[in-house]
Amino acid sequence: MSHPVSTCALCPRLCRPVCPVAVGSGREAAVPTAIASVLWDHARGRVSDALAASAASLCVDCGACRSFCQLDAPFPDHLRGARVALAGALPHAVPSPEPLRALEGSGVTCVIETDGRPFGDALSQRLQRSVRRWRTGDALGVAAIDGMDLKGPHAAQIRAQASGLALVVAHGGVAKVLSRLGVPFTWLHELVPSISGVASCCAPGAAAPLGCCGGAGPLVVQHPADARRVAQAWAARAEPGVRVVDARCQAHLAAAGHAVPDAIDSLIADLA
Amino acid sequence: MTPQLPEDVPSSVDPLDLRAASRDLWPGGTLDFVQGVAAPEPDRVFLPRDAGEVARVLRWAAEAGVPVVTYGAGSGVCGGARGMAGSVVLDTKGLDRIGPLDRDRWTVDVEPGVLGQHLEDWLAARGFTLGHSPSSIWCSTVGGWVAARSAGQLSGRYGVIEDMVLRIEAVSPARGRFVVGDGGDAPEAWWPMLIGSEGTLAVITRVRFRVWPAPASRWLRGYAFDDLPTAVRAMRRLVQAELWPAVIRLYDPVDTRVGGRTKSKDAPEHAPKESDGWLARMLDAVDARRALALPLALPGLVNRLFDAAASGCLLIVGFEGDPGVVDAASRAASALLADEGATDLGDGPGERWWRSRHHVSYKLIPIFEAGGFADTMEVACTWARLVPLYHAVRKAIGHTAIVMAHMSHVYPEGGSIYFSFAGRGDRRAYDATWRAALEAVLAAGGTITHHHGVGALKAAAAAAEVGPAIVGWHDARAALDPTGTMNPGRLFVEGDPRDPPVDRLDPAVDGLVLVPAEASYDERQSAATSVLGELMWPWRTLPAPQPWARMPWQSGPMEVRARVGGRPCVLGRGPRSATGPDLRPWLLERGTNREVTLAVAASGERWMAEGVVAQPWSVAQELLRADLRPAVLTVVDGRLRVGFRGPAAAAMGALARARVPELEQVPYTATASPGGPLVACALDDPNVIWVTTNSAFRVPPTVLEEPMLSLVGAEAP
Structure with a gap:
């Protein structure tokens, strides 16, 4: 593997569809390749520290690009280091607010794996509400589950996250905890009998590429526009907390109603 | 102000x-x-x-x-x-909405900013597919597909992008918002101008696509051939036999050897991955990131070494869709390829290609890292010109770049060649390589681009290819963007005029017949009979029905030859071209001494049946939706008539009869199909004369003349 900046700066933006910031904001500058190209030029003295820091701060460190990358380029690791090294170049010790723009209007609280970055705090300030963070210690935790091909499923999950960034949940972490406890993801089905077919791309033992709890309905990978509408509908119920377990089954999400997030919150609280 | x-x-x-x-x-x-x-x-x-x-x-x-x-x-x-x-x-x-999906009509509306993979995921979740699978699907948008004439890896079944589009909403500086295609409010003459216009005329804001149910079965197989000409001949026979495989990919001997493409499907993931990343395979073989400088600096020597070491080439063939149709077509294809001397390699090569079909672009990274350049050029031409063009390009750039190729979009009328090349040097060397390559293509009678489009890179060569027909594009621009606001300097950059290449049509090989554009149906059919068999798509009048009123495999005239302002002009130098908008309709309307080439079906097996059924056009649509691709599908005197050609004709006929028991076999009769233009109507409309999977069609109550001249003076926004 070459240096990640080199690999990513010369890559034709193949991880673009899984980057939640690039998809959610529509900004070409947020595509990992675009960020890498700035860092490439920065390393050669062609752009300023401030510009490089600004580019590096577009990333929310979800790790999706690396999970998707067929070359397994460790770009998130490099970016993390770059942000630390360039922190002083930014006018404020917070990431660029640009990623947050995509979050505005979603009306729901997000949980984001921040991995030590102050993103959650900045997000909280921006949205003027508390933001729950649940750290897993390894981006989203999904990579820690053995024996799973995470390329496709993870990509699907991140696309769901990219749905207006309203649906971000430490989903992989949930799956990880459940996996360690030996609890199959069908627990949702058991917990909430009215839920049929809530899917999990990270369900232990799930059939590739997408797992499902076994409900009767079809799996639906939501497009951002759809997911946004779903998220807004959830937000309209004016309930605090994380709303969505998995964004891929619009019909089942609707059927799940209020029970799913409550159930998850309860479970997480119990596990904690 | x-x-x-x-x-x-x-x-x-x-x-x-x-x-x-x-x-x-x-x-x-x-x-x-x-x-x-x-x-x-x-x-x-x-x-x-x-x-x-x-x-x-x-x-x-x-x-x-x-x-x-x-x-x-x-x-x-x-x-x-x-x-x-x-x-x-x-x-x-920011225009990223999908829907609605019309499950009855099998259509979906999509905004241009939707990423290809997101659209395909969205459709897959609902049990459908667009069937468009370019290697760039992860990093390209729907709008870009239409604006730059994209083609996907399954083009043999689903067609290229213009075969999938039924309606386009767009905005231009002069016209404002307008709609063309199915149910559109703008002149139909604008349709061919928009697709492939590469942002020079308007911004596409919404597209309606034809979609298909997700395929119930898929069949992929690899075949080895001793040499390229034999493989090309087999590939040609396969598509001219009207078997319509979804996938055909023929790798030249160098690509086959360097790619190691004949490994089993169970080859470990850490092995070099199957893809178009031919050069990276070579690099993998020599751990080449460090050693790249030498081979890239000595392309002539490397090409000669490869030529000496490589022999034999790999053909991957794939079918997908209804299991019965896939089974019948794949059996016929296997038999035909065996007859051509192919060695069956099993499903390994195809399965491996399928798994990594979108990975091609990862392979180019190390070449740039090493200070080299890598690029691809996809061209198209008629069958008789294919192998000569292949050699001409390799000869033209073989001294400045390592070059190899595959052929992955083929049609009864010809095929494309996808060259991959890599060299070393700065932009001057890069530009010189491209100039030589494009000159070789033009001289060999091909079109300079099959599906990558023109951009700035090929703008001068594109103008040379379309010649005096560029006036058609100027007309469109005068109507839609008279101030030249849209993407100036791209698509066409005019230079010295040049005449088209010398005609080298070989009807028996090319499966084409050349006729005057004004020839009657009988005259066209007679011309086809004199060289091979019958017109493959016997439209009663020309032009053929509009693209949205045809299925992907039903082709209209391919090459159009005419004179414009006294200058000769030849458009459609391959079965499909991405050299800007399709200017052939304009040339047919405005040129003089007009001639066209039409696909001809070779003699061979035939099957036909007729029967009386309730709502025959509805039944006809059901047959199309069942993945059957009849050569004849019409209603004659109240009787549904269904005909098939080629080695799978009887098997396809049996499948049709299984669905429509009223069909009784009758002697095959070449049967004319309605010409265009047509308008959509209800399936039970008493005036239906044609169906697709999405619509029924009738003759318009009043045929509106929409000359290109009407482009000028369109309403302001």
Whole structure:
């Protein structure tokens, strides 16, 4: 593997569809390749520290690009280091607010794996509400589950996250905890009998590429526009907390109603 | 007075956004980037959220005299989507809605900023597919597909992008918002102008696509041939036999050898991955990132070594769809290929290709890292010209670049060649390689691009190819963008006029017959009979029905030869061209001494049946939706008539009879199909004369003449 900046700066933006910031904001500058190209030029003295820091701060460190990358380029690791090294170049010790723009209007609280970055705090300030963070210690935790091909499923999950960034949940972490406890993801089905077919791309033992709890309905990978509408509908119920377990089954999400997030919150609280 | 900037439209002057919009995936730009040459940046990036905002941006830009570059995901490889100095970029990714999906008509509406993979995921979740699978599907948008004439890896079954589009909504500076295609309000003559216009005429704001249920079965298999000409002949026979495989990929001997493409499907993942990444395979073989400089610096020697070491080539064939149809077609294909001397390699090569079919672009990274350049050129021509063109290009650039090729889009009328090449040097060397390659293609009678489009890279060669028919594009521009606001300097850059290449049509090989454009149905059919068999698509009148009123495999005239202003002009030098908009309809209307080539079905097996059924056109549509592709599908005197040709004719006939027991076999009769233009109507309309999977059609109550001249003076927004 070459240096990640080199690999990513010369890559034709193949991880673009899984980057939640690039998809959610529509900004070409947020595509990992675009960020890498700035860092490439920065390393050669062609752009300023401030510009490089600004580019590096577009990333929310979800790790999706690396999970998707067929070359397994460790770009998130490099970016993390770059942000630390360039922190002083930014006018404020917070990431660029640009990623947050995509979050505005979603009306729901997000949980984001921040991995030590102050993103959650900045997000909280921006949205003027508390933001729950649940750290897993390894981006989203999904990579820690053995024996799973995470390329496709993870990509699907991140696309769901990219749905207006309203649906971000430490989903992989949930799956990880459940996996360690030996609890199959069908627990949702058991917990909430009215839920049929809530899917999990990270369900232990799930059939590739997408797992499902076994409900009767079809799996639906939501497009951002759809997911946004779903998220807004959830937000309209004016309930605090994380709303969505998995964004891929619009019909089942609707059927799940209020029970799913409550159930998850309860479970997480119990596990904690 | 200075026009007021549309401040209600989201936009950015953030240096990061301007910088990002200054690059697309043109390898020449990547070479510049690596070598420290800064790309010119636009002044502003707009991110409109709907067609109304697009219209406001275009109106302002036209009044202010500011060029507009439309940008999707920047996946273009010809430099056509890069922002330019003094321009504004209109980024379409804010237009990202999908739907509605019409489950009855099998259509979906999509906005242009939707990424290809997101669309396919969305459809898959609902049990459908567009069937468009370009290797760039992860990094390209729907709007870019249409604007630059994309083609996907399953084109044999689903067609190329213009076969999938049923309706386009667009905005131009002069016209404002308009709709063309199925149910559109704008002149139909604008349809062929929009697809492939690469942002030079209008911004596409919504597209209606034909979709298909997700295929119930898929069959992939690899075959080995001793040499390229034999394999090309087999491939030609396969498509001219009307078996319609979804996938055909023939790798030349070098690509086959370097790619190691004949490994089993269970080859470990860490092994070099199957893809178009031919060069990276070579690099893998010699751990070449460190050793790259030498082979890239000695391309002539490397090419000779490869030629000496390589022999035999691999053909991958794939079918998907209804299990019965897939079974019948794949059996016939296997038998035909065996007859041509193929060695059956089993399903390994095909399965391995399928798994990594979108990985090609990862392979180019190390070449640029090593200070080299890598690029691809996809061209097309008729069958008789295919192998000579292949050799001509290899000879033209073999001294400056390592070059090899595969052929992955083929049609009864001809095929495309996808060259991959890599060399070492700066932009001067890169540009010289491209000039030589394009000259070789033009001289050999091919079209310079099959599906990558033109951009800035091929703009001069594109103008040379279309010759005097460029007037058609000027006409369209005068109507839609008279101030030249849209992507100026891209698509066509006129140079010295040149005559088209010498005619080399070989009817028996090419499966084409040349006739006057005014020839009657009987005259066209007679001409076809004299050379091979019968017209493959016997439209009663020309032109054929509009593209949205045909299925992907039903072709109209291919080559159009005419004179414009006394100069000879030949368009359609391959079965499909991405050299800008399709100017053939304009040439047919405005040229003189017009001739066209039409596909001819060779003699061979035939099957036909007729029967009386209730709502025969509804039954006809059901047959199309069942993946059957009849050569004849019509209603004659109230009786449904279904006919098949080729080695699978009887098997397909049996499948049709299984679905429609009323069908009784009758002697095969070549049967005319209605010509265009047609209008959509209800399936139970008593005047139905034609169906597709999506619509029924009838003759318009009044045939409206829409000459290209009507483009001029269109209404202002």
